[in-house]
Amino acid sequence: MARGKIKPKLPQSSDDPRVSVKLTVNGEEVTREVSVRMLLSDFLRHELGLTGTHVGCEHGICGACTIVMDGKAARSCLTFAVQASGREIRTIESLADPDGTLHPLQQAFQDCHGLQCGYCTPGMIMNILSHLESDTEIDLSDAGVREILAGNLCRCTGYQNIISAVRRAADHMAPKAGQE
Amino acid sequence: MKPSLFDYVAPRSVDEAVGLLKEDSGAMILAGGQSLIPAMNMRLASPSRLIDIQNIPGLSHITIGNGKIAVGAMARHREVELHDGVAAANPVLRAALGHVAHIPIRNRGTVVGSLCHADAAAEMPMILVLTGGSVQVAGSDGGREIAAQDFFQFHMTTSRQPDEMVVEAHFPALPPGAGFAFEEFTRRHGDYAIAAAGCILTRNGAGAVATVALAACGVSSKPLRLAAAEQILAGSRLTAADIKAAGDAACAAVTAPGDMHATAGYRKHLFATLVRRAVERAAARAQ
Numbered sequence: 001m002a003r004g005k006i007k008p009k010l011p012q013s014s015d016d017p018r019v020s021v022k023l024t025v026n027g028e029e030v031t032r033e034v035s036v037r038m039l040l041s042d043f044l045r046h047e048l049g050l051t052g053t054h055v056g057c058e059h060g061i062c063g064a065c066t067i068v069m070d071g072k073a074a075r076s077c078l079t080f081a082v083q084a085s086g087r088e089i090r091t092i093e094s095l096a097d098p099d100g101t102l103h104p105l106q107q108a109f110q111d112c113h114g115l116q117c118g119y120c121t122p123g124m125i126m127n128i129l130s131h132l133e134s135d136t137e138i139d140l141s142d143a144g145v146r147e148i149l150a151g152n153l154c155r156c157t158g159y160q161n162i163i164s165a166v167r168r169a170a171d172h173m174a175p176k177a178g179q180e
Numbered sequence: 181m182k183p184s185l186f187d188y189v190a191p192r193s194v195d196e197a198v199g200l201l202k203e204d205s206g207a208m209i210l211a212g213g214q215s216l217i218p219a220m221n222m223r224l225a226s227p228s229r230l231i232d233i234q235n236i237p238g239l240s241h242i243t244i245g246n247g248k249i250a251v252g253a254m255a256r257h258r259e260v261e262l263h264d265g266v267a268a269a270n271p272v273l274r275a276a277l278g279h280v281a282h283i284p285i286r287n288r289g290t291v292v293g294s295l296c297h298a299d300a301a302a303e304m305p306m307i308l309v310l311t312g313g314s315v316q317v318a319g320s321d322g323g324r325e326i327a328a329q330d331f332f333q334f335h336m337t338t339s340r341q342p343d344e345m346v347v348e349a350h351f352p353a354l355p356p357g358a359g360f361a362f363e364e365f366t367r368r369h370g371d372y373a374i375a376a377a378g379c380i381l382t383r384n385g386a387g388a389v390a391t392v393a394l395a396a397c398g399v400s401s402k403p404l405r406l407a408a409a410e411q412i413l414a415g416s417r418l419t420a421a422d423i424k425a426a427g428d429a430a431c432a433a434v435t436a437p438g439d440m441h442a443t444a445g446y447r448k449h450l451f452a453t454l455v456r457r458a459v460e461r462a463a464a465r466a467q
Contacts, residue, residue, distance in 0.1 A: 059181070074287055078288065079288065
């Protein structure tokens, strides 16, 4: 192929090998044949059309691409799609009901004005969700919430309203609140 | 911001992984990928082949016994951080893990991966040096144990041979009654340290220092033990003058040149302060 002539020094064996991946995304099992170097963020966006997962820095700093993998928040830009094979992924698209009713965490962001441009919001929400849904108790003090949010950059809000949204969502989502 | 071409292979055993390393000098081990994948995305690293070890059974363990914590090559930072046995046996490990990047990164990244990456400003290599730990490697000529002091050679350079794979890290438990401290300064939470100091200290019946270990990261081309400062503190009654002298002695170890985060002079000043704080805090915790 012409490509081999343009890049004669590339080893033949490295010519973008492909691999079959099979994973569960938002409750649905998907199988695709992809390049081994495809990032999970690109897999979600380009292969599955799930463009709610945003891509910011692509080196793990901004947190916009955060998804939930096997119940834990993870950077989809720092994970190859092939590494996610056999795992269960949740993205922002799984949150709202089919009729458009927002998830309590999304509603809390809206109520508290926890977003402006919205670019960081899917990553913020998936990260916070993994904490709200985990068995470990969340420290809702300022320092505790800020630690949870530390890996997600927002250039609009100044974080204050996002912190309020976390607390409001934690209130709404705690089934045993007020019974202790 | 996409990685260059590479081959991918996911072996099912350590032997197979070691064989693949021997076959291809450009190959790299992929564990959590939280240092390697960003480096690949930025094309600072272009391995010819990735050897993904996540499917190899028996590498995710965290076991405590024989006076040490053994951490398998696939054990994630966050699993070690939340492990109650780890916190009981060696609380300085948990204290330092809280400074390793952010929770989503710690959910994926591995402790052994961080040791192998060997960033001179990273927390885990420093804790291995501070506690006098070691790594266990598997190679095509069999296995060997490498002490922390011999493992870290330079920034991002270890004494692991190209056909060797680190399968486990050993962090010794703290001595009974030991006090500990980990003091780090960064511009933002989760960044690599501009400077950090760790201290483990025991006191005798009279309150004087019986044993002391001090280590640093972010100040040199590799994580360091601070022997001169340790000598000053050995047998000391921890007077303000002794602690100040230890901080001053430690800052002679600062060889990192000035960078966009800190001038050389500022880093020395900062580091002396961090060492004093680490000693004071460890002393207060020692029984």
